[in-house]
Amino acid sequence: MPLLSPDDGYLTVFNLFRTKTEQGQDRLLDAMRDIIDHADYPGWISSTLHAGRDERGTANVIQWRSLEDLQARYAGEGFKHHTVPLFNELATSIRLLQTEVVASQLHPDLEQVEFSTRRDDYTVIIVFDVDPQNQKDLVDTLAQPEEWVRTRPGHRSHTILRGLDGTTVVNYAQWESKEAYDAFHRLPEEDRPVSVRQGREHARSLITARDANTYTVVHDRSAAG
Structure with missing residues (x-):
């Protein structure tokens, strides 16, 4: 089960997406569920997907063992040529925040x-x-x-x-x-x-x-x- 704790030392990434329609939110959720269910990356710890309530959008809160592991994921061909274009198509705004x-x-x-x-x-x-x-x-x-x-x-x-x-x-x-x-x-x-x-x-x-x-x-x- 995913936990938020200062003692873990994990890198916590907030992928915050907005969209204008309920259909757009559903498409984002479906795409992210598929990515989460197939996640198998070195250093990946957990992903927790949130559906927006007050405003349409999603938040995927992802924990990584280290910044180096995340950078390796970002450098992958699949992320650059499939994941990024997909999210740019589905979302009206994107924020990717690396935090501790x-x-x-x-x-x-x-x-x-x-x-x-x-x-x-x-x-x-x-x-x-x-x-x-x-x-x-x-x-x-x-x-x-x-x-x-x-x-x-x-x-x-x-x-x-x-x-x-x-x-x-x-x-x-x-x-x-x-x-x-x-x-x-x-x-x-x-x-x-x-x-x-x-x-x-x-x-x-x-x-x-x-x-x-x-x-x-x-x-x-x-x-x-």
Whole structure:
């Protein structure tokens, strides 16, 4: 089962695709399922496929043993001449983010962040763009432990990942339901603790752009299974 943990040392790749139609999303999901089911690459650990909810699109979260293993996959003829043209045909926008897990905060009843079809999470993936000189500050701010967030109704986990190129930070969050997440997301600032408000304000001062979507995990496969 795929796990997100800073202790694993894996490279975590977010392949985030958008499309304009439900049919386009279905075609992306079918293509990615086929790739995942036939994955047999040196250093490949797992792939977890997500279907977009708020906006049409997909997220394939892939774990690799190392950056060198991923680069070998990208250099392959099949990837360059089949996979890339296929995705360019099916998607209206593509982001390929290479990241590493920095920290996770979990509900007190959870011991690890599992992201697979074994669970029923309402998943939120937020990509923050940031200037390289501010990335560490943003990572430290978002990864700051905060008991109030961990114990919000419906919160299950959120994991902060650092983009290896220095220009992004990703928040991968799991919630019990859309209603629970919306209640948290739309909570007025004055109803949040002072420390939380200060952290959010500081993070906003560092971010140059924000891109978010919500998802359901629809398929996963690991090298061991």
